[in-house]
Amino acid sequence: MNEALISPFIINHPTAVQTSLYSYRAQLSRFDPSGRFVGVGTFDGTAYIYDMDTKAAVRTLDGHVKNITSLDWSRHSRYVLTSSKDWNVIVWDLSLTCDPPQRFATIRLDAPVSSASFHPRNSQIVLALTSTGEVYLQDLRPSYRERFELCEPQEEGEDEEHSRRAAMTVARFDPSGKHIFIGTSSGHILVFNTRTRVMVGRHKVSGAGGMKGFEFAKSGRRLLTNSSDRTLRQFNLPTYPRPGEGILETELEPTHRFNDPITKTAWNAMSYSPDGEWLAGGSADPASHKIYIWDISNDGQFTTALDGGRDSLLHLHWHPSKSSIVSTALHGNIFIWHSPNPERWGAFAGGFEEVDENVEYEEKEDEFDVVRPFGLLSTRVYLLNASAGG
Template sequence: MNEQLINNYNRPSYPTAVQTSLNATSNMACFDPTGRYVAAGSLDGLVRVWDLETREVVRDLDAHVRTITALDWSRRSRYLLTASQDWNVALWDLENVQEPMQRVMTFRHDAPVLSAQFHPRNSKIILVAIPGDVYIYDLRRDHEYCSFVAYISEEDVNCRATCARFDPSGRHIFVGTSNGQVHVYNTRTKMLVARHRIAGITGQIKVTDIEFTKSGRRFVTNTTDRTLRQFVTPSYPRPDPDGEILEHDLDPTHRFSDPINKTQWYAVSYSPDGEWLAGGAADPAAHKIYVWDLSSDGQLATALDGGTETLLWCHWNPARSMLLSNTSQGNILIWHAPTQERWGAFAGDFEELDENIMYEEREDEFDIEDESEIVKRKMLQEEEEVDIDTIDVAPKWEVQPLPRAPPNDEDLHWADEEPDSDSTEWALHARVLKEKSKVDDRYDDER
């Protein structure tokens, strides 16, 4: 029982209060893998990168001409992927400090882009989903540039792709469909390995989003029936050369819904340890974020209230207990978990008291010490060796390295071929912005 109490005491908490807000005029935003930077996209296609330490803009990207629909960071935050309703996906190298920022590459499509994502192990592999179609772009040499992944079955013409996500390992692509199914493809071979029906869904219920825990052991789906469902990620065999497909229903371990207003969900996000789940409610009259405790059988932990401005998006910081949410007025609210100051941490013999008590002075407590003893003690301290080479303080912003691929894992070795330049150490240098830039002019014209 004592061990259980200790674990609960040391357990990371969930955000409960607004720490600060960013006037980013954005409709969606996301943290980078280190948790230090925030990429914010706006309705007119502009993207800004904010530094949470300085609360300043470090990059301005004149990315698109219509609403931003997707943002994704590479694993070490060097590259940024932006997608929009203007049918384009843009790739940016944030190490570039030139002004204005130039795209590395643009991927053009024939429909508004639903989502865009980097491969978890290699930013040269990009997954893009548009209504009905899913593509993989492979920018490595000696690889096919563009591969078509999802297809429409001749038996069910109403089954169209509505979203797509890599699993955290990068071995598989999970594709949500317009009839409440989840299709799983092998990333390397582009072959369909599994087709799942979500238990309890009938009719044309769309899967609008799929999110995984950091470990990939669980995932949650957001559907148009106003319910979030969490599943245990199945284990999949290697693609069958004879075309055999694993087919079975997915039974959710938990179901989450708005108990009062029964509204749709705009966004869903896991905490870094996967113990908490946040859902942004599409309530037109309130800014609500529901947080569920998954370690306590999915009990509702709290409902964060951000005021009357409608919530558009929410995202959990991948490195700490922090959330962000976008309001309909363009502001980004940064939520954190306030910690109570414990003065006993500054001195081992300091005792915190609930109320004052009378202090009894010892007889020799304030006696003057012999000066010869003071000099002797100082001499001994000067003779002690001082280690000036070892740094005890760990970096504040750090990304864990990727696990090494097993020798017989073909899928991960395929992804590690021709590694990207994001694997080396680099720093996002602040860029001095002009007092009156083109970006500011565009905002002034709108006002």
């Protein structure tokens, strides 16, 4: 679309479904960093790559025997990572033209994998969380090939009988990749230095209960948590000490709380807009497909709720650069939400008049009749007569 025709007063959050895709038993979907492709993970263990220009599946990643629990893209969209309840994390190389795509690496863990993700700057470093509550940092570089378990350090003087920690339920890199944030079932947030794998921060979130999900604003200075008390909380993150300088232990106070005051619904997913000024929350209501939108720039005010029907929402993800959201429904529908942009033809052409609906124009009888000049016609007749006489 010509940007000169787009009104500057457009809404910056999605308002309607633009199109939909269908993938049998889809469980989650995620845009790649360019926004051109969408990766889809399914309950039967197969992942698909959809092209947003053609709306067709262009790659099929068939490597798991149980349902896919997470999907992530590398920084330049060359690699796709899938994790599954079959205890495996597979890294796929999409740069090769062979079909099916080749596996770049397979990581075998000791329990079903709840989630996995790439390091934001290095696609050969993978963070994985198992269903038994352990977090592993896997280095796939040939010179390292190591796996480290991230553990909360034991308190000084604490015996082994009382040193059992709460299970880890969430694990994410921050956008810079310098720190790893881990949420626990007791409502704590643990922060580790990625390079040294040493814990540098521990935060208590009062009243939150077990942590279910993390989301970062693009700047990395804001953290959003989803917890078992059905409330989304946004925090401004502090500056963490360097390794060896101690552990920052504070109680984080949220700058905003987001929830549904009427139904008190839980949340299956959440995602920031690219500029961090909007927040989308996917409702866990089993009888509806609802996406709640809040305006962060306006003190976190609730703006609207997008309704996608009665097929419950499983996952959502905001486009990396546009006002667009992809959401996944229970029975395989994948909705692409957008914000329709009205075109300003009046500004493009000064004499252009905009109308609300089509107007049928009645042509006059002689409006488009072609009238030849008499002088030109006389000249042509004279020339024809002269040539005939000569």
